[in-house]
């Protein structure tokens with residue numbers, strides 16, 4: 001999406017993020033699973049946002065770092081008293097370098113990996129993660145499975161594979177929220193060959209129009225496993241949610257746990 005960069009999502013959603021995405025039962029399950037996987041070792045959250053997950057992990061006594069590309073998101077996070085003990089870093093998850101810090105657990109929840117707009121950027125992120133993991137450490141991602149995404153990925157970016165009826169793109173307008181004084185529309189375009197979904201949350205009220213842009217590049221589980229394998233990360237577990245439910249044909253998302261089994265040899269001499 002033209003004019004869209006690493007900070008765009010966070011800058012557009014920081015002011016309403018906690019209201020629109022409050023903690024749920026899955027949040028508690030995520031914190032339980034992540035704390036168990038960390039096993040007392042230091043944790044790094046990529047795209048930590050306003051702290052929905054990293055703050056409860058900190059409260060459980062873990063040593064936690066958070067990285068985010070949006071200063072607006074980090075400002076919301078730092079304004080919370082519980083964040084005082086958190087090491088919050090401003091940076092891009094495809095390029096970060098935290099020096100000698102090595103983590104037992106790195107994670108990117110809530111489709112955050114897909115905020116990286118190309119396969120190359122996602123591969124760069126896996127390489128950065130591998131570099132920051134201790135031997136035996138884990139990288140955990142939570143990603144959605146859009147309808148037709150697996151077929152798109154298998155067909156490859158050069159294909160003419162399309163959505164319903166063979167169309168190269170699928171457009172959607174959905175009503176997200178409707179009250180007496182405002183309406184929020186979710187408007188999106190999925191590009192099947194590029195494996196991207198670009199969208200806007202459009203808020204209409206007496207105060208005017210507020211645009212909140214977002215852009216995702218999705219990948220199938222198989223493609224993600226390949227990116228992981230290129231940097232020495234091996235799939236250890238895959239669930240359909242944070243409670244560990246089996247990943248099967250009914251799943252609309254996955255939580256994948258990769259383990260750093262071998263010394264990484266990231267491509268490109270990172």
Ligand SMILES: C[S@@+](CC[C@H](N)C(=O)[O-])C[C@H]1O[C@@H](n2cnc3c(N)ncnc32)[C@H](O)[C@@H]1O
Pocket residue numbers: 006007009010011021046047048049050051052053067068069070073091092093094109110111112115116
């Ligand atoms: C969907 S939110 C998730 C926030 C938080 N992890 C949660 O689960 O509630 C995605 C977050 O990733 C951040 N982000 C997007 N692209 C990024 C990038 N390239 N590098 C680092 N952070 C990024 C956004 O600013 C935002 O805070």
